Amino acid sequence: MEYDKILEDLLGRKEFLIVGKSIIRTDALDKALGRAKYTSDYIQPGTVVVKEVYSTHPHALIKRLDTSAALEIPGVLAVYTGADVPGENQIGYAMPDQPFLCDEKVHFIGDPIAIVCAEDEYAAQEARDAVVVEYDPLPANFTIDETLAKDAIHIHEGGNIALTSRIRKGDVEKGFSEAKVEVEGTYETPYQDHAYIEPDVAYAFPEGAGKVTVIGAMQSPFLVREKVAGVLGWNLNQVRVIQALTGGAFGGKDDTGPLVSAKAAMAAVKLGRPAALVYDRFEVTAYTPKRFPSRIHLRTGVDKDGMLTATKVDIKLDCGAYANRAPYWLWRQTVHATGPYEVPNVHVDGTAVYTNKVFGGSYRGFGNLAVHFAVDSHMDRLANELGMDPVELRLRNVLTVGKRTASNQLLDHSVGIEECIRGVAEASDWAEIRKPRRKGNKVRGVGIGTAHHGISTSRGAPDWSAASVILNEDGSFTYRTSICELGQGTPIGHAKIVAEIVGAKMEAFHIEIPDTDTMANARPTHGSRGLALGGTAAADAALKLREQMVNTAATLFECEKDRIDLRNSMASCKDDPSKKMAFKELAHEMYVRGANPAAYGFFTPPRRFFDPETGLGVSYPAYTFAATVCEVEVDLETGQVEILKIWPAMDVGKAIDPLLIDGQIHGAISHGIGIALMESIRLDAGEVINPNLTDYVIPSSMDTPEVAESILVEKPYRHSAFGAKGVGEPAIISIVPAISNAIYHATGVSFNTIPITAERLHAALRRGGQ
């Protein structure tokens, strides 16, 4: 089915009733009143306090583990180590390299060794400190080069390389021989902390002997269920996972959700009492996964006409202690390595390496933030060498319908990057604001960044989603998905899709929080798939329910099915205005006549595939595209950068809710400004030395630039509901290169490392550029 054509083909109308119009979020009032419930708000008095004992060594063998003193402390109920894990003491997401509780060896400062359970915070804290761990320290590798050195100690049994990836397309040497100009550079991006305001948390309580319920902050309730069941050695249906409203996640809670939940669940099951694990800001910042740091070496050639001829890329991904999501991250970087540009000859080598540091993990934009920072920096340097305008160079090479990506995927529809670039150039009056402007020590500059970001899981891994919609007896609707509300509002987008299809008012909807006991796995809220896949499963459910509603109405009205109109929670016959019925009555009729009032939706996108030898194939079902223009003012004396204005554009396929999309774009601008100019987790011998919001500074309201109206390009994707594509992740990718290119334009300094702090820019200016 071509889901982008539902409106005309199946609903028989031309105009949207709900989709495409901004609404007030269905959950906003509760949140504004402070009545929305997050995980910690569910925790009842008398709950067991769970805390973790963390490794204080970056790399060491555990010589002795003694919990006896901790157990003596009044109020301490238990201390559990790896030996107490009833199921599998292994929690690696993509590779089995990560113990749930380390029992032989630790791999970073912060590796969990034991969990303590106590009646209160103080006893738990005391017990954590009283657990004796004797280590046999091992040499540690902290950098990519250290860990790749020939004589480097092995962090894991298989060595220090977690995995590799590659692309071989065309002949790069031939491509470089055709180039008039070549540019080469090495681009480094640091750890970025998600800094979600709600710390990680899970609350678990046993329900009888063979069942446990976990309420937690997470992005994938079904992954949490799988990992909790694995640790307990239980069947999936013995674990019920409920995702409470989650106070920001940005990828981070996709990784921490299972880790935190499994610890709370193990304590609850073993003690037969409710138990909660609540992180503090130190734990969140020092010990939870961060944006994977990477080092990308890029060599790009362009001919005299400004056409890209070859790209050679070497990606070194620093996993930290465990691979976690590295296979997906590295793959995503590899197949996006040319940016949204067509390059005939592409050679990419990717290597993910282990180091003895906090491990990397999912973060909005995945590897694409680093890749597009490198590619778009190169585009500006190439343009400079050619004496060509950076926008013009991009337009000559940009992906359009009929062109092929780095992995040789033919793009046959839903490609709107050219419109995005033209849109932001026009809106910003590019040619005019690119003219040199200097006043005293203050100089202004303008830069552009671009993005493409594949939707759905990487590496051709199977992907699907599920949804459930129930028409209740009173005409109200209950919608269920395991796509999580993390702030982005995706489930609201689903409900809008359902409302559009069944012709209901939005007020008629209640969106349930995800509960693994009530539906099949709708898969995670990541990979820009929540709307494109989850929303299409919702559409599938809605179409099935609509059929039942139309059938019943047609029988009652003695009217042809295709003459039934459903809108504003009313059914009517188009031929006879007197024949109409509120959904409340229609629902009643459906129940008494045996027409199924509930529908289950399921959807899987067209399969992707790739050849592991060449990396070529169909990498993703579709891509979201974006472009950003940024204007900065640089103080040449201090190196201080002020972001004056941002012009964003995105090809969203179909905008389900422009206000929600604006929210994603604006939030991503802030995260982008953060990592471009100020954010960086700093380590000293493997220890995070800025583990709080005082020393790890994120943008505040004072760092908010003027943001122009978002330009939403709509190139519908054939296999998603109404053509919608994911927006939350792609929104951040083009921000960083737009900022760094604007600084390059203002100062002539092209940075290849972020964040571009005032100190670094000041130093570079004193050196006279680099």
Place this chain on the structure above:
Amino acid sequence: MKVSFQLNGKDIEVEAPGNRALLDLLRDDLGVKSVKKGCENGECGACTVLLDGAPVTSCLVLAPQVEGRAVTTIDGLVDDPFMVKLRQAFLEDGAIQCGFCTPGVLISSYALLKGNPKPTADEVKKAIEGNLCRCTGYVAIIKAILHASERI
């Protein structure tokens, strides 16, 4: 020790150890869950409440310090005309995403408008500087506060 203070207009007396943070007193002892715990270090602003009308981060206030004073959380301002206008603007302008920072942001915004009903955009930014929001990028929040101010 016993602590007596006014919470959302009601006189109350609670037993609390002297080192108990107002944040924990409110959430755990008094069940006021609208006050959120984000950093316990006065940086994120999610626990912002009004103390005698002025915004403070309740994680940095100790229970005995509120003796004889008035503590107001968002629960005490539900029908307050300034808060009603602010809330409506936040809803309409998309200033709420995950919502975890929202009660704190609304408290700071309320304190601003009470003292300065017609703030400039810069004054708005300054007033909510202590409230970190990782979702919205502040754009819609600033817009909403200015909209609310126009309606006052």
